[in-house]
Amino acid sequence: MSRQLLAMALAPLLGLFILGIGNGFLATLITLRLDAAGESATLIGIVSSAYFIGLAFGAMFNDRLLLRIGHIRAYGSFASLVAVTVLLQGLFFDPWAWFVLRLIGGWATVGVYLVIESWLLTAGDQKVRGRLLALYMISLYAAGVVGQLLLGVTNAMGDSAPFMVIGLLASLSVLPMAMIPRVSPLIEHAEPLPPHRLITMTPTGVMGSLGSGMVVAAAYSLLPLYLQRIGMSVSQVGQMMAVVILGAMLLQYPIGRWSDRHDRQMVLIGISAFCIVISGAMLWLPLSTPLLAVLLFLLGGGVFAFYPVAVSHAADRAPAGALVRMSQGLLLINSIGATISPLLISPVMTAVGDTGLFWAFGAMSLFFLLFFGWRRSVRPAPLPVAPFTATTPMSSAGAELVITEELVQGALEHEHLEDLSQVLPEVDVAEPVVGPPAADEAHVTYFDDVETVELHRSHRAP
Numbered sequence: 001m002s003r004q005l006l007a008m009a010l011a012p013l014l015g016l017f018i019l020g021i022g023n024g025f026l027a028t029l030i031t032l033r034l035d036a037a038g039e040s041a042t043l044i045g046i047v048s049s050a051y052f053i054g055l056a057f058g059a060m061f062n063d064r065l066l067l068r069i070g071h072i073r074a075y076g077s078f079a080s081l082v083a084v085t086v087l088l089q090g091l092f093f094d095p096w097a098w099f100v101l102r103l104i105g106g107w108a109t110v111g112v113y114l115v116i117e118s119w120l121l122t123a124g125d126q127k128v129r130g131r132l133l134a135l136y137m138i139s140l141y142a143a144g145v146v147g148q149l150l151l152g153v154t155n156a157m158g159d160s161a162p163f164m165v166i167g168l169l170a171s172l173s174v175l176p177m178a179m180i181p182r183v184s185p186l187i188e189h190a191e192p193l194p195p196h197r198l199i200t201m202t203p204t205g206v207m208g209s210l211g212s213g214m215v216v217a218a219a220y221s222l223l224p225l226y227l228q229r230i231g232m233s234v235s236q237v238g239q240m241m242a243v244v245i246l247g248a249m250l251l252q253y254p255i256g257r258w259s260d261r262h263d264r265q266m267v268l269i270g271i272s273a274f275c276i277v278i279s280g281a282m283l284w285l286p287l288s289t290p291l292l293a294v295l296l297f298l299l300g301g302g303v304f305a306f307y308p309v310a311v312s313h314a315a316d317r318a319p320a321g322a323l324v325r326m327s328q329g330l331l332l333i334n335s336i337g338a339t340i341s342p343l344l345i346s347p348v349m350t351a352v353g354d355t356g357l358f359w360a361f362g363a364m365s366l367f368f369l370l371f372f373g374w375r376r377s378v379r380p381a382p383l384p385v386a387p388f389t390a391t392t393p394m395s396s397a398g399a400e401l402v403i404t405e406e407l408v409q410g411a412l413e414h415e416h417l418e419d420l421s422q423v424l425p426e427v428d429v430a431e432p433v434v435g436p437p438a439a440d441e442a443h444v445t446y447f448d449d450v451e452t453v454e455l456h457r458s459h460r461a462p
Contacts, residue, residue, distance in 0.1 A: 009132055011176040012116040017139045019079065019112060019173035022166035024147025026086065027051065028224040028241050029155075029162050030102070032234055034095060035225050041356075043095055045346020048221030049339055050099045052213075054106020056335035062111040063118075071115050075177045078111035083170040090163025115177070121400055133402065137390055141249035148242035152235020192328035201326070202317055204375045208268055208310025209330040211368045213337025214344075215275070215303040215361065219244060221342050222349065222357050223296075229354045230287075243293050244300035251301025256308060256388030264313040264384065265376040271309065272369035275302045279362035283355055307334055311402065312388050320411035324400045385410030 027048065034044045066074045085105040089098055120132050154162040198206050223244065227237045259267040278299045285291065311330055318326045349356035391402050 009120055009135060011179070012119040013135055013139045014176040015075070015173040016113075016116045016136070017143045018169055018176070019082070020140055020143025021147040021150065022086070022169035023082075023109060024144035024245070025151040025154075025162070025238060025241070026147075026166055027220045028148065028151060028237060029166075030089070030098065031221055031224040032228050032237060033093070034098075035228055037093065039095055041222070041225060041346045041349035041354075043346075044225055045222065045342035045349075047095055047099050047102060048217070048342040048346075050102035051106040051109075051221075052217055052335065052338040052342070054103045054108075055110045056332070056339050058107040058110030058114070059332060059335050062107070062114050065111070066114060066118070071119060072177060075112060075115040076174050078108045078115070079170050079174050081105070081108035082112065083167040086163050086170065087167040090160040090167070112173075133391060133404075137249070141245055144245040145242045145249070148238045148245060151238030151241075152233070155234045191325060192332050193322065193325045194329070195333065198314075198326065198329045198333065201322075202314040204265055204268065204372060205310050205314025205317075205326075205330055206333055207368065207371055207375075208306055208313065209333040210337040211364065212303070212307035212310060213334040213339075214341040214364060215306065217338035217341040218345050218357065218361070219300070219303055222345055225349070226354050226357050236289075240293065240296055244296050247297035247300030248304030251298075252305050252308060252390045253388075255301065255305040256312070256390055259309050259312060260384050260388050263376070263380065264309055264316065265372055265380070267309055268306070268313070268372045269369055269376070271302050271305055272365045272372060275299070275365035276362050276369065278302060279358040279365065282358040283362070308388065308391050311391070312384070315407055315411065316385050318411060320408050323403045323407060323411055327400065327402055 031044055031048065034047060062078075069077070082105055085101040085108070089101055117136070120136060150165070151162065154165045193201075195206070224237050224241060227240050228234075232240065255267070255271070278295055281295055282299075285295075287295075311327060314326055314330060315323060345357060345360040348360045352359060385407065387406060
């Protein structure tokens with residue numbers, strides 16, 4: 001990567017890292033404080049869902065505000081709101097007031113991510129998006145790991161100290177963005193594909209995105225509750241949550257590369273089965289601290305891989321002209337899953353006990369396994385059009401950042417394999433004729449095994 005490109009990306013990535021350290025352990029902190037105050041798992045789930053509701057609304061509407069006031073002022077406004085809501089939570093305790101503050105905080109947080117991701121989007125063209133996205137992912141996950149490890153340290157300083165530290169970090173994250181000596185980039189208002197069209201085009205992608213939002217939100221908001229109730233200290237809970245995020249960071253790419261060389265639907269089936277096994281192990285094995293850490297590491301790798309594999313599968317079918325809107329639509333579906341998850345799972349924990357979290361994890365994974373298996377029997381997966389890209393976008397701009405040059409080229413070369421003109425009538429495609437490409441037509445595949453490619457072609461639905 002050139003020095004010029006790195007210089008353009010450095011400020012937003014530094015701001016992301018600083019803010020992400022505090023945001024990385026805020027959800028864990030809130031869950032632990034509510035539990036320590038004797039609140040029920042159901043109420044904890046309700047308060048946790050407020051953050052994801054704010055994220056969903058922000059993902060839909062914050063880009064309009066950004067277009068009006070510009071990147072720098074928007075970042076300062078959103079980061080200030082994050083700081084204020086967190087500091088207010090440190091000043092007084094009231095679960096329903098915290099619900100409102102978490103709602104506002106979620107809306108403001110996704111605004112911060114929108115600024116950072118749109119800045120990275122315009123920092124370079126599609127040729128370098130893959131490298132920018134890799135730097136983004138490293139900054140995001142590294143901040144999450146560091147933040148969880150700081151939870152015990154800040155908690156030992158006093159009851160309000162963790163909230164003060166998070167507020168200070170949110171305020172400090174403004175400095176790198178405020179000192180950027182260049183004009184704010186321009187973005188367009190996002191118009192994601194509506195859910196009914198996404199379901200018609202890629203049912204597996206929609207269900208994978210919804211499921212990812214559900215399991216990831218439960219991991220962030222309710223897993224700390226389980227860990228504290230089995231007797232772990234605040235510091236130990238932070239360490240275990242750091243292990244979960246580390247597993248997500250280290251295992252997402254190998255799983256994605258596996259999906260490049262195999263049927264992505266089979267990979268989603270494999271991830272679902274893997275999560276069932278991990279949930280069963282959490283329920284029935286005698287858990288020592290080392291074994292628990294290993295299982296949580298594997299769980300993080302499994303649940304966080306759902307979304308990028310599902311998006312990659314959806315991209316294998318989408319025409320090039322619909323890739324951005326498809327990615328933005330799947331992000332909205334993911335946000336809906338994250339919103340409803342704590343509301344659905346926390347009553348299970350109230351009814352059957354703390355292990356209800358893993359009963360719910362196992363039940364959801366079994367449902368996804370059966371759904372993906374059914375979809376594969378009805379319609380085999382298309383060939384991968386481009387290499388897997390590990391991603392956890394937070395905004396419409398981040399969803400567009402995933403659309404690399406390789407993905408666009410792959411979509412252009414494969415969009416003639418299926419007629420989607422009825423599903424996406426407003427999208428122009430190159431001769432949407434059903435059937436395989438002509439023998440003399442250029443064709444790109446990311447499989448090494450030619451026999452596997454031919455097997456996919458022979459099983460493709462007419």
